Every structure is written in C-alpha cells, then in structure tokens.
Amino acid sequence: MVFGLSRRVVFRLLVVLVASGVPAVARAGDEKVQIGWLSQAVKRSLPLSYLDQPPPDEGLQGARLGIADNDTTGRFTGQSFAFTEAIVPEDGDVAEGLRDLAAKGIRLVVTDLAAPELLSAAGMPEASEITFFDAGTADDRLRGTDCRANILHLLPSRAMLADALVQYLVAKRWQELLLVVGHADGDREFAGDIRHAALKFQAHIVEEKPWTFVPGARRTDTGHFAIQAEVARFTQGISYDVLVVADEAGEFGDDLSYRTFAPRPVTGTQGLVPSAWARPHEQWGATQLQQRFLRQAGRWMTDRDYGAWMAVRAIGEAATRSKSAEPAAIVSFIRSDRFELAAYKGARLSFRSWDGQLRQPVLLADPRSLVSVSPQPGFLHQFSELDTLGVDKPETKCRMG
C-alpha cells in the first residue's frame, strides 16, 4: 500500500517534470506553440435545400487558416504554431484521440465535438492540464449546469442567438411572435431561449406550435402543392407579426417563407438568421477574412470555421501578447482582462469569466444580405453592451469547481 502510493507519487512527479520540460526546450526567439484539433466525423442529415450541403472539412479549414495567420505574425515574434489534427471516425473513440494529443504534450485543444463527447473528453484524467476551445457547440447547458473550468466556448450560445434576434424584432416593434418548433433537442432549447428573450425584452409569443411532420424524401416532383397548402393551414387564424422557427437541421424551416396564411416574415434558424458568421458579412474588414478563407478552402466560411479560426487566433493573440509559448501562460492571458480579440465584428471580444463564453456581436443575416448586428442600440448594460446577449453573471447557473 505504502509502496504503491509512493510509486504513484514518483510517477506523478515524472509527469510534472516531463510536462514542464516541454516548454523549457523552446528558446526565446524560437518558440513553438502546440495546438491540437479534436473532432469526430459525424454523419449529418441532408438539409432540405440541396444548395448548401455541410462540407466535410467544416471547422478544420477555419483552424488551418488561423494557424497560417498566427504563423505570419509569428515570423516577427519568433513564434511558430504547430497544428496536430486528431479526427476520430464516426464509430471511433474520442478518448483515444485525446490521449494521442495529450501524449504529444499538447495542452491547447480546439474541438468540434457534440456536447456528450466534449464533456467526456474534458473529464478524462489526461485532460487535467488541457484547455479545450469548443468551436462547434451552441448548447446552453455547456455554459450553464454542465459548464467545465477547462472549456472555453467560441461560438455564441443559443441564448445569445435568441437574444440577438429578439432585440432586433423589438427594435423593429415586431413584438408579436409565432414560434414554430422542430423535434430536435437543439430546436427545443432554442425555442426556450426565444421564450426567455421575449420575456426579457418585452416581446410576446402569441402561440407556440410544434412542427410534427416526419421529414420524408427531400425531393418529390409535385411536393410544393402539399407544402404550400399545409403551411397555410398551419398558420391560419393566428394574429402575429413574425414567425420564429426553430429547425437547426434544416428539415422544414426553408419551406415556411411565402407560404404562410398571412404575409409575415420568417426568422430564427431560417429566413433572417442570427449567427456568429454569415456569408454576406463584409463589414469591419470581414471581406479580407472571407477572401482568405475562400482562397484556402475553395468554399465559403461557415460558423464552425469561424469558431475554429477564432479559437486558434485567440491562442495566437495570447502567445504574442504574453510573449510565451507555454500553454499555462497563454491560457492565463486569455482568461485575464487584458485579453482582446479582433474578429471582424467591430468590437473587442473577450471571454466571460463566469462561463467561459466568448462575448461577441451576433450577425443577423438572410442568405444574401446582412440585415443588422446585435446588440441593438439602446439595449444598455452596466459593464458591456455585449453582455445583453446571453446569460449574464447574476443569472448564470455555471458553478465551476
């Protein structure tokens, strides 16, 4: 027993020595920042529109562009950025991917994982010294009851997206909302966030209706007759200003516009959409990022690409400012109030101390034009207007321990 304990102590000591030995090797002016990528290949359902199918390298391309941007800066600071990709197959084990990264001494890991996989990876013993940069989820629970001290979230939570949308609708005085909700967990969470936002910003949900049709074949030759009639019936007899739809997978949301009984705009997950990034966005220098990404990836940047780009850039920015390649120094800088990230949205972005969420403006766009950017003028906050979006410090359910 005593012997076993001391062996464990010795083993731990060794681990500590090895871990601290890694950054010590890097000399000033020749520092290597190691960043890992952990994702799982997920088969996604085909969305209704065949126009924008999810690209297989979504997220990853954003991270790669971030590495290239960091390296350009690194040329002047004597820092370089090594990027190790661990992509776990659909039936593979995420834990194994993480162990591989950890064994290589990587302590900064950008992830595109669903909530259960992310939580299990973050809870592994190998993860104790790792900081995760979640570039793929919008789940409120990961920023609330299921928050973790070693996870930072790059993309806006569903609560932030809902607040951004409802602020705009209230600013337009389109306050009577018809809420149409899909069957997925994310849809229900987004609907809950819309209800909460309506309460907060004084909009009114006149009716909430679940969309219960089972999605069938995406294409049928005469499908539009049935859909047209169905959507008209579904929305008949309700008096509202705007339809808000919650359909993240894109199973029916695109079928609502122009088919409602009354002429009312569609917003939410389709129509006018709140998002971290949008194709039509070209303000605050965003054109440059869009162009760089297009050149590299041969396709447009998505939310997940943008999340991954921001994750890698946050690490790069902290490495430059803290003049260190050491993960602990980088993370402590990122979490400090000196950290600010410029990410083409006209504001300095930083992480909320209470739940690890990146505070940021949310774009409101339809497929071809940027309509607005929230927070809307007039929604005030004691410290930062960006904190009018999402869960603020006094109401957080996150208890990091």
Next chain:
Amino acid sequence: MPNGLIARAVVIALLGAARIAAADTIYVSNEKDNTITVVDGAALTPVKTIPVGQRPRGILLSKDEKSLYICASDSDHIEVLDLASAKIERTLPSGPDPEYFALDPTGKLLYVANEDSNLVTVIDVGRGEVVTEIPVGVEPEGMGISPDGKYLVNTSETTNMAHVIDTAKRQVVANILVDSRPRRAVWTADGAQFWVSAEIGGTVSVIDAAKREIVKRITFAVPGVAAEAIQPVGIAITRDRKLGFVALGPANRVAVIDAQSYEVLKYLLVGQRVWSLGFNPDQSRVYTTNGVSNDISVIEVGSLKVIKSVPVGQAPWGVVSRP
C-alpha cells in the same frame, strides 16, 4: 477722409488675401459609389463628382499637387486622376486590393498596403512599375513615411503590429506590438514620433521613432458613449506638434489631443462613423470623412469647433485638400 479710405482699402485687400489663402479644393473618395467628390473649400459646397475605379479608398496628392492617386481597391490598381481635366490619365499596378498608401518625399515612389496578400508593394510612379514587394503581417493597412523618407511604418490589422521598414534596404527592421486592429500610422513633422491608432483596442500609441518604443498609450472616454463604440482610425497632427486629432469611428467624435502632454482636450461631435482626417494647406481646418452619414465635417483648428458639414457621395473614405 482719404486716409480712412486708404485704410479701408488696405483692410479689404488683406481680407481678400486671407480668403485666397484659405480657399482650397477638397477631394473626397466615396467608397460605395465609386466616385471622387470635389468640394470648394471657400464656399464649402460640392462642385463636381468624378467617376473613378471600383471602391476608391486611400487618396493622395502627387508631389506637384496636380494629380490625385487613388487606391481603387476592387479594381486592383491605382488610378492617377489629372485634377485639371478631371480625367483618369493612367493607372499604376498595385498588387491586389490596395487600400492605403504613402508617397515618399521625393514623390517618385508609392508604397502600397495590399490588404489581401500580406505585402507592401513598392511602385515607381514615373515608370509605372512595381519595384519590389516587402512581406509584412496579416492585413497590412496603415502606411506612414518619415519626413526624411528613410523609414516607412506599416500596420497590420490582424498581426497587431507596426512594422518599421528601412526604405533603402526595403526590409522590416523593427516590429512594435500595438493594440488590436491597428489602422493608421502618422509621423510628426519633426520625424521624432509616429502615432498608431488601434481601432478595436480603442487607443492611440505614441511611438518614439528613434527608440522604437511606445512612449504613451492615449485612451479615450466619451460620456454617454459605450466604450466599444470608441474606435480610433484617422489621425492628424499639426506641423508644430501642438495638437493631434483622432477620429473615433462610430463614437461620432473627433478627439483633440495636446500633442505635448497627450492629454485629451476635447471631443468634437462630427458625422456618423468618422473615418479619415485631412488638414487644409495652412492647417487652419481639419476635414473628416463620415462614412455612415455620407458627409464631411469641417473643424476649425483655431476655435476647435465644427463649423459645417458638407454632403458628399456614399461612404466617404479619404480626404485631401490642395490650394
């Protein structure tokens, strides 16, 4: 009586002379409608609109002040506008997406920031040729050349640095880390300092040109304006280095700074999303381009008051003035 008349005549003549000295012509690039607006500086009214290339942003006068160089960003070249005929007389190669540039004091070389390709392109104006390209940080933006022409300062928006380039060696010789999204780099006339604005960082760094160190970080706070809306871009410093002017973007203010003590003296309310600043020839006025309200504001340097706004084209970007 005749004495009085003479005195009056003298006064009138003097007034006339003063008016002539102040009478300038103002040129404004309109990013969104691909034009240059010509404004009469005496009447402060627009007199002409000249169609130019796609997305005109940075503009500069040639050394003889007879031509205007225009960064036509989406046309991927620089246009040379002959101001007498109001015609584009030729184009210069610039590399992709030229946004902003600097003319060396001899008037022979243009240094162009290519936002899209992490390069500074050096152009021989006379021969109309690219001389060389200098690699810099991500999204090069601001360009400021020292009064003696020996050093060029380029800012890179995503790398967050001011790169000091030795113009003889055509190499980066120093990098100074500044706050987020640096925009303009403007030298003081004595060549002792250059000031760098940081749009997202919300500051202006005053940098000692010899030591290449930040000597002061000027911060701003406008009562009733959210800190996030304070986004410094354009800078103008008087030749005597008494006053500095900084455009604060969506805060819709120009900050007036004591350029010796770096204290902010005043915030002047101008048009919406104030962007670039330019002096008139005798530096009695500062002109501001206001990108959202589609006008320019005229600041009187003596009284530190905004005396007029003049409507121009859509999304005005750059402004210069000549006698």
